Amino acid sequence: xxxxxxxxxxxxxxxxxxxxxxxxxxxxxxxxxxxxxxxxxxxxxxxxxxxxxxxxxxxxxxxxxxxxxxxxxxxxxxxxxxxxxxxxxxxxxxxxxxxxxxxxxxxxxxxxxxxxxxxxxxxxxxxxxxxxxxxxxxxxxxxxxxxxxxxxxxxxxxxxxxxxxxxxxxxxxxxxxxxxxxxxxxxxxxxxxxxxxxxxxxxxxxxxxxxxxxxxxxxxxxxxxxxxxxxxxxxxxxxxxxxxxxxxxxxxxxxxxxxxxxxxxxxxxxxxxxxxxxxxxxxxxxxxxxxxxxxxxxxxxxxxxxxxxxxxxxxxxxxxxxxxxxxxxxxxxxxxxx
Amino acid sequence: xxxxxxxxxxxxxxxxxxxxxxxxxxxxxxxxxxxxxxxxxxxxxxxxxxxxxxxxxxxxxxxxxxxxxxxxxxxxxxxxxxxxxxxxxxxxxxxxxxxxxxxxxxxxxxxxxxxxxxxxxxxxxxxxxxxxxxxxxxxxxxxxxxxxxxxxxxxxxxxxxxxxxxxxxxxxxxxxxxxxxxxxxxxxxxxxxxxxxxxxxxxxxxxxxxxxxxxxxxxxxxxxxxxxx
Numbered sequence: 422x423x424x425x426x427x428x429x430x431x432x433x434x435x436x437x438x439x440x441x442x443x444x445x446x447x448x449x450x451x452x453x454x455x456x457x458x459x460x461x462x463x464x465x466x467x468x469x470x471x472x473x474x475x476x477x478x479x480x481x482x483x484x485x486x487x488x489x490x491x492x493x494x495x496x497x498x499x500x501x502x503x504x505x506x507x508x509x510x511x512x513x514x515x516x517x518x519x520x521x522x523x524x525x526x527x528x529x530x531x532x533x534x535x536x537x538x539x540x541x542x543x544x545x546x547x548x549x550x551x552x553x554x555x556x557x558x559x560x561x562x563x564x565x566x567x568x569x570x571x572x573x574x575x576x577x578x579x580x581x582x583x584x585x586x587x588x589x590x591x592x593x594x595x596x597x598x599x600x601x602x603x604x605x606x607x608x609x610x611x612x613x614x615x616x617x618x619x620x621x622x623x624x625x626x627x628x629x630x631x632x633x634x635x636x637x638x639x640x641x642x643x644x645x646x647x648x649x650x651x652x653x654x655x656x657x658x659x660x661x662x663x664x665x666x667x668x669x670x671x672x673x674x675x676x677x678x679x680x681x682x683x684x685x686x687x688x689x690x691x692x693x694x695x696x697x698x699x700x701x702x703x704x705x706x707x708x709x710x711x712x713x714x715x716x717x718x719x720x721x722x723x724x725x726x727x728x729x730x731x732x733x734x735x736x737x738x739x740x741x742x743x744x745x746x747x748x749x750x751x752x753x754x755x756x757x758x759x
Numbered sequence: 760x761x762x763x764x765x766x767x768x769x770x771x772x773x774x775x776x777x778x779x780x781x782x783x784x785x786x787x788x789x790x791x792x793x794x795x796x797x798x799x800x801x802x803x804x805x806x807x808x809x810x811x812x813x814x815x816x817x818x819x820x821x822x823x824x825x826x827x828x829x830x831x832x833x834x835x836x837x838x839x840x841x842x843x844x845x846x847x848x849x850x851x852x853x854x855x856x857x858x859x860x861x862x863x864x865x866x867x868x869x870x871x872x873x874x875x876x877x878x879x880x881x882x883x884x885x886x887x888x889x890x891x892x893x894x895x896x897x898x899x900x901x902x903x904x905x906x907x908x909x910x911x912x913x914x915x916x917x918x919x920x921x922x923x924x925x926x927x928x929x930x931x932x933x934x935x936x937x938x939x940x941x942x943x944x945x946x947x948x949x950x951x952x953x954x955x956x957x958x959x960x961x962x963x964x965x966x967x968x969x970x971x972x973x974x975x976x977x978x979x980x981x982x983x984x985x986x987x988x
Contacts, residue, residue, distance in 0.1 A: 458785065458786045459786070461786050461787075461790070462786035462789065462790045463790075465786070465787065465790035465791065465794055466790050466793045466794040466797065467794070468794065469790070469791060469794030469795055469797070470793075470794040470795070470796075470797025470798065471797075473794075473795065473797065473798045473826060473829060473830070474797065474798055474801060476825065476829055477798065477822045477825040477826050477829060478798070478801065478802075478805070478822060479818070479821075479822070480805065480810045480811075480812070481809075481810060481811060481812020481813060481818065517813040520812065520813060521812055521813030521814060525955070529954075529955060529956040531812070531813075531814075532812060582954065584814055584817070627956075629955050629956050630955065700955060701955075716897075716898075719898060719899075719900045719951055719952070720894075720898060720900065720901075721890070721893070721894065721898070723890070724884075724890075726814065726816065726817070726883075728813045728814060729813070731816065732885050733883065733884070733885060
C-alpha cells in the first residue's frame with residue numbers, strides 16, 4: 422500500500438508488462454531467475470527476522486548453582502523447623518533467584534547481574550562503620566561475620582516493579598551489629614553505602630543513577646528483628662549478583678531498599694538522601710513500605726507475580742509483615758510517606 | 760488522484776501468485792511476512808525451552824511491545840526512504856519504491872504484535888476487567904499504549920486495496936497518517952514504561968522524529984518542484 426504524497430508522480434511503480442519488457446533476462450533464464458529470487462527471499466527473511474531478534478530478544482541468564490563455603494544447608498537435607506520470622510511458602514528456586522534481579526551497578530537489564538557478576542571481587546572486603554557511634558571502625562568482612570552466629574531467614578521479597586520471590590537468606594540481625602557499635606543519643610537513622618567502583622561494577626560507567634547507591638532506615642526500623650544482614654543465600658555464600666558479600670534484607674519494604682554489596686554503614690542524626698528517592702522522588706519514597714493501596718504513579722501495586730507462578734497474586738500490606746511492623750508507622754499517613 | 764495510479768499501488772500489494780518469474784521483486788512481500796514472523800516462532804521456542812527467564816510473561820510482554828514499535832517504525836520509513844534515495848539520485852532519480860510495497864505487511868505485522876502484546880497484558884492481569892479499565896483510565900502509561908493500539912485498528916481494517924478505492928486515495932491517506940500519532944504514543948508508552956534507563960525509548964523517539972522530519976522536508980521539495988513544472 423502506498424501512502425505517497427498526493428502530488429507525487431506515480432509512474433515509478435513498474436507494472437508487470439513494463440517490467441518484463443525491460444528485463445528480458447527474466448524470461449530467457451527462468452531457472453537462474455528462480456534461484457536468484459530464492460536467494461533474495463532467504464536473505465530478506467534472515468535480515469528482517471535476525472534484525473528484529475537482535476533488537477528485541479533478551480534471553481534470560483542461566484545461572485549455575487556454585488557450592489558455597491557454607492555447604493548445602495537448605496537443599497537436599499532434612500528441612501529445619503521454621504523460625505518465628507520465616508514464611509512457609511515454597512522457596513524460589515536458586516537458579517531463578519540468582520538469574521533475575523535488579524542490580525543497576527551491573528546494568529539495567531535483570532539478566533545483567535548474573536551475566537556480569539564475575540567482575541565483582543568480594544575478598545578482601547572491608548566495611549566502614551562510622552557516624553553517631555561510640556565505636557567507629559573499619560572491619561574486615563570475615564571478622565564482621567565471625568561476630569555473630571549465622572541464622573536462616575526465609576523472607577518474601579517484593580520488587581517495586583510488581584514481582585516477588587521467597588528468599589532463604591543466611592546472615593544475622595542488623596540490630597545485633599548496630600548495638601555492637603553502640604549508637605550515640607543523636608543517632609536517628611542508619612545509612613548504607615554500596616561499593617562505588619566502575620571497574621567491578623560496569624553499570625556504574627553509565628550515570629543512570631547517582632553512584633554510589635545509598636539507602637537508609639530509621640533507627641527503629643533498623644533495630645526491628647526482621648531487619649537482616651545477609652551474607653548467604655539458600656545455604657550457600659551470597660552470589661555476586663545478589664549483593665555479595667554483605668547486603669540488607671528488609672522484607673516489608675520494596676526490594677530497592679535492601680541495598681547490596683555494602684561498604685559503609687553510617688549512623689546519622691538527619692534523614693539521609695537515598696538513591697531512588699533522588700532519582701524519582703514522586704515515584705520512590707524514603708519509606709517504600711510495600712503497600713497495595715498506594716500505586717506507583719505509573720502502575721498499580723495491588724498485585725504481584727511470584728516468580729515461578731503464571732498468574733498474579735494479591736500484594737499484602739507491608740508484604741505480609743503488617744503484624745510485626747505496622748506499629749512502627751502508627752499515626753503516619755502512609756499515602757504521604759510512601 | 761488519477762485512477763491508474765490507484766491501480767498501480769493496489770497491484771503492488773497484492774500477494775504475488777504464479778507469475779513469480781515475470782513479476783519483479785515477487786519474493787519481497789512473502790519474505791517480509793515470513794521474516795517478520797520469525798520472532799513469534801523464536802518467542803514460542805524460548806517459552807518452551809525456558810529461555811524467557813524467571814519472569815516469562817513479562818519478558819514476552821516486553822518483546823511483543825518492542826516488536827510492534829520496531830515494525831511500525833519500519834513501515835513508516837518507506838516514504839522517507841524513497842525521498843532520500845531520490846535526492847541521492849538512486850533508481851533513476853526516482854528513489855526506491857520497494858519499501859512502499861512492503862509497508863502494508865510491516866504495518867499489519869506491527870498490529871499483530873500489538874494485539875499480542877495487549878493479550879499478554881490482559882492475561883497478566885488475569886483478564887480482570889476492573890483492573891484493566893482502571894489501568895487504561897488512570898495510568899497514562901497504559902492509556903498511551905492502549906490508545907496507540909486503538910488507532911492502529913482502523914488502519915489494519917482499511918489495509919486492503921478495496922478500502923483505498925472505497926475511501927478515495929486522499930481520504931485513505933489522511934486516515935493512515937494516524938500511524939504517526941500511533942507510533943508517537945507507542946514511543947511515549949515505552950518511555951513511561953521504563954524504570955530508569957531511557958536510552959532505548961529515546962532512540963525510538965529520535966528515529967520517529969527523523970522520519971517525520973524527512974517526510975515534511977521531502978514534501979515541501981516535491982511541492983516546490985511541482986510549482987516549477
